[in-house]
Amino acid sequence: MSDERTGPEAPQSDHLLDHAYDGIQEYDNPLPRWWLALFWITIVFTPLYILYFHFGGGMLPNERYDQEMIAFYDRQAEELLAMGEIREATLAELMADPSMMNGGKKIFQGKCATCHGMFGEGGIGPNLTDEHWLHGPQLMDIYRTVRDGVTDKGMLAWERQLRPAELMAVSAYAGSLLGSQPPNTKPPQGERAPRAAPEAVAPAPAAEPEPPATEAAPAAS
Amino acid sequence: MSVQIDRFSYDDAIVRKFTLMTLVWGVVGMLVGVLVALQLAAPVFNFELPFLSFGRLRPLHTNAVIFAFTGNAIFAGVYYSMQRLLKTPMFSKVLSEVHFWGWQAIIVAAAVTLPLGITQSKEYAELQWPIDIAIAVVWVVFGVNAFGTIARRRERHIYVAIWFYIATIVTIALLHIFNNLVVPAGLWRSYPIYAGVQDAFMQWWYGHNAVGFLLTTPLLGIMYYFLPKAADRPVFSYRLSIIHFWSLVFIYIWAGPHHLHYTALPAWASTLGMLFSLMLWMPSWGGMLNGLLTLRGAWHKVASDPVLKFFVVAVTFYGMSTFEGPLLSIRSVNLLSHYTDWTIAHVHSGALGWVGFLSFGMIYWLLPRLFQTELWSRTLAEAHFWLGTIGILLYIVAIYAAGLTQGLMWLAFDDEGYLKYGDFVETTLRLIPMYWVRVIGGTAYLTGTLLLGLNFFMTWRRRPATYEVPVHEAPRLAAEYVERPEPASPLAASGAHVANLAYKLERFFRTTWHRRWERLPLTFTVAVVVAVVVASLFEIIPTFLIRSNVPTIATVTPYTPLELAGRDIYISEGCYNCHSQMVRPIRAETERYGEYSKPGEFVWDHPFQWGSRRIGPDLHRVGGKYPDLWHVRHMADPRAITAGSIMPAYPWLLTAPLDVDSIERVMRAHRALGVPYSDSDIAGGAAAARAQAAELAARVVEQGGPEGLADKQIVALTAYLQRLGTDITKPEPVAVEEEAGSVAAPQARSGEAGEAVAEAGGEGAEGAS
Numbered sequence: 004m005s006d007e008r009t010g011p012e013a014p015q016s017d018h019l020l021d022h023a024y025d026g027i028q029e030y031d032n033p034l035p036r037w038w039l040a041l042f043w044i045t046i047v048f049t050p051l052y053i054l055y056f057h058f059g060g061g062m063l064p065n066e067r068y069d070q071e072m073i074a075f076y077d078r079q080a081e082e083l084l085a086m087g088e089i090r091e092a093t094l095a096e097l098m099a100d101p102s103m104m105n106g107g108k109k110i111f112q113g114k115c116a117t118c119h120g121m122f123g124e125g126g127i128g129p130n131l132t133d134e135h136w137l138h139g140p141q142l143m144d145i146y147r148t149v150r151d152g153v154t155d156k157g158m159l160a161w162e163r164q165l166r167p168a169e170l171m172a173v174s175a176y177a178g179s180l181l182g183s184q185p186p187n188t189k190p191p192q193g194e195r196a197p198r199a200a201p202e203a204v205a206p207a208p209a210a211e212p213e214p215p216a217t218e219a220a221p222a223a224s
Numbered sequence: 225m226s227v228q229i230d231r232f233s234y235d236d237a238i239v240r241k242f243t244l245m246t247l248v249w250g251v252v253g254m255l256v257g258v259l260v261a262l263q264l265a266a267p268v269f270n271f272e273l274p275f276l277s278f279g280r281l282r283p284l285h286t287n288a289v290i291f292a293f294t295g296n297a298i299f300a301g302v303y304y305s306m307q308r309l310l311k312t313p314m315f316s317k318v319l320s321e322v323h324f325w326g327w328q329a330i331i332v333a334a335a336v337t338l339p340l341g342i343t344q345s346k347e348y349a350e351l352q353w354p355i356d357i358a359i360a361v362v363w364v365v366f367g368v369n370a371f372g373t374i375a376r377r378r379e380r381h382i383y384v385a386i387w388f389y390i391a392t393i394v395t396i397a398l399l400h401i402f403n404n405l406v407v408p409a410g411l412w413r414s415y416p417i418y419a420g421v422q423d424a425f426m427q428w429w430y431g432h433n434a435v436g437f438l439l440t441t442p443l444l445g446i447m448y449y450f451l452p453k454a455a456d457r458p459v460f461s462y463r464l465s466i467i468h469f470w471s472l473v474f475i476y477i478w479a480g481p482h483h484l485h486y487t488a489l490p491a492w493a494s495t496l497g498m499l500f501s502l503m504l505w506m507p508s509w510g511g512m513l514n515g516l517l518t519l520r521g522a523w524h525k526v527a528s529d530p531v532l533k534f535f536v537v538a539v540t541f542y543g544m545s546t547f548e549g550p551l552l553s554i555r556s557v558n559l560l561s562h563y564t565d566w567t568i569a570h571v572h573s574g575a576l577g578w579v580g581f582l583s584f585g586m587i588y589w590l591l592p593r594l595f596q597t598e599l600w601s602r603t604l605a606e607a608h609f610w611l612g613t614i615g616i617l618l619y620i621v622a623i624y625a626a627g628l629t630q631g632l633m634w635l636a637f638d639d640e641g642y643l644k645y646g647d648f649v650e651t652t653l654r655l656i657p658m659y660w661v662r663v664i665g666g667t668a669y670l671t672g673t674l675l676l677g678l679n680f681f682m683t684w685r686r687r688p689a690t691y692e693v694p695v696h697e698a699p700r701l702a703a704e705y706v707e708r709p710e711p712a713s714p715l716a717a718s719g720a721h722v723a724n725l726a727y728k729l730e731r732f733f734r735t736t737w738h739r740r741w742e743r744l745p746l747t748f749t750v751a752v753v754v755a756v757v758v759a760s761l762f763e764i765i766p767t768f769l770i771r772s773n774v775p776t777i778a779t780v781t782p783y784t785p786l787e788l789a790g791r792d793i794y795i796s797e798g799c800y801n802c803h804s805q806m807v808r809p810i811r812a813e814t815e816r817y818g819e820y821s822k823p824g825e826f827v828w829d830h831p832f833q834w835g836s837r838r839i840g841p842d843l844h845r846v847g848g849k850y851p852d853l854w855h856v857r858h859m860a861d862p863r864a865i866t867a868g869s870i871m872p873a874y875p876w877l878l879t880a881p882l883d884v885d886s887i888e889r890v891m892r893a894h895r896a897l898g899v900p901y902s903d904s905d906i907a908g909g910a911a912a913a914r915a916q917a918a919e920l921a922a923r924v925v926e927q928g929g930p931e932g933l934a935d936k937q938i939v940a941l942t943a944y945l946q947r948l949g950t951d952i953t954k955p956e957p958v959a960v961e962e963e964a965g966s967v968a969a970p971q972a973r974s975g976e977a978g979e980a981v982a983e984a985g986g987e988g989a990e991g992a993s
Contacts, residue, residue, distance in 0.1 A: 038513065110646075156927070
């Protein structure tokens, strides 16, 4: 914009109109062409957009979301089937898998720590490091509590927020805290019950986990 | 025919007053801005004091800079330019004074009530109904004064600046009135007549057009007067003025729904909002072009004149923001930008760049003329300019970066298709350094304004003992006037044989017809009103009348009395300033927060609480997510629960007594709005609230929390939070026949809410799950 008289809008006419307001005069310059062209383009674009998105093949946000969710649930159902039946031994095996434990720890610190403390020492929720249990000492008990929640006590049902593998990882991680002795533990709650070895537990996975696909898909409608 | 020559002089005393208050309130508003910026960088600056907490101060900041700083700047500019453009003093000195003092009283009332938590919770319309009425009255006073002045003009045609002033006056009146229709429940409490989706629609019709008609049109008017004056150049194009004025006024109104993309607002409205925003791009740039191209041949002056420097930067920022606005309105861009700091950066490039710098330029131009002496220091004005510019750049660069960071982090999925940053606070912690840069930028900008203050004061000290009041002369307008014939159409001159329609179109687009309108201000005003109202009704009528816009959900029932009380606390503390209650239908959000929000969930929400910004996470599905005790501890000390949280602590909620006695009044106001509370519901409101509070307090104790909370505000707020978003997962009510004698008035929105009603009332709705 250094030399204004060479640009495309340089005053071809620069014809001054014969009026003035408090000394302010006005030129009668035409509208810049690019300006007018862009204005027309935005105007013409409008009906085309409406036709495509509201009466044609374009997907509005809700439709796009439904499709995305269906694809996601399909994948999750496959993942769940591939994992097979979940039992005490499955979870105990996870406890030996460092990468699963790292993942479990991350989830625990992100989701569970606000109530159970960073190290499971308890807080709003019960202490997870002592031998006292409100809902049973076994890994499967923990898994079920995490999955289904204890809503009247404030424990969430995490099934809808965590994917199956995450549920298992975090349950196994929580189970691994038993016997660790973090500072500031909450006083024991519930019955004292030692945990039995996986082999000693009858393989009875009650309440077969439903594939979330069937449960959550309608909610997406 | 003898022409009578009138002698008259202009009232500059009123301009001096408005100019002074522009500066005073500018400093106040920006100071509060710096404080809230600090609070976001380090929550300790909330001081754990109710009246200094972010949720209450943020509205104070926005209201102060919009209505106090910009408002006074506009009035100063309008009062100065209008008299001169119309060759007449203002219509009434008394009205000018009433306008000035009334407006300042309103600002003081705002500055007192907002920190006290007295708010309607609608952004930029937070002030409660008594103040709203005062605003309406003062605005009408301004309107009468302005139109009276136009009526007494000695200039046949009205200049483009006046067009913009007219559009401002009538549109702001409409917006203000229709967005603030409320049913009061006491002097400092009220509930809007709209609920949920409709309330959100009205609010953003207002919010968007407040930007349009308070922060754009009057300032364009001011630009059209002061910029050519300062540059001493003719305006670039009269025709461009006409086209961009009318297209701006007509198109602006439609664009409001772009604030509500991906929400429960019907898709058609969101589509219109986006498309009209795109169409608004060129009309907005028309103003920018007429500003910048007017400087052709005067660019050498820009180098030496601080006034023009301010104007050039202001107009450039205007162009930038009005390009960015349409960009942000594109749905897929909005997906990334909405609820993030991007919006904050956008409005600040507009507010600090366009509004602020245009006002500063105007004030520097006015100072020597108002005080009839030289500006005290041009060097200081230059320093102000550079400090301000650096301040803006620091602010917006940091906050654009923050917005993008936040938006991308929220949407990020890992390789396996799960949220990469599942913890909201991770996305907050990343922003803190940028928030500190903002504090620095804001402080620089504020310091610049203080330099203006010093310059203002020193210039004022050099004023003459008495101001000279020049007397002007102008002929009075004759009753009769014959418009000059329109110039011949080139189409006709070319002798082409085309349909008559072509001639008409040609005449329309050449805008020569417009000259006639400019001497008929009444016709002109009516045309503006028609443009604005027609555009509004096109969107408002379907939003309110088409039932399918808000499909009824049978399990969504009115709030219990305690939840209502909690909702009032939520509103009063300004929670909506940081938390949305609107989960968008994208997987990144439903993964994080839960099922996306449905229009039918908000039918009892007077006012809606969707929010516009997520400084903290969305709360629409927070109900039942945590135990009651979590909320109690979290309110008392958020950082004890979430390390790194920047939420203010609200310890007073655990000690402040809950006002149970006003619950019945609140319920009665809601019933007047169509919420089906029965007489017995209302009579038993306080008792039901106490019962639910006792239950909740007992649960808190059971979970290991403190005792004695049953009569404290925290239980009501917790009850409300635990209720949020839970209704859609409740079991469908078993077809209870319409025995519900408690239906007070059938709802317009959900006429067949019979089933829903059966669940309503005292014990019926169990809040926390």
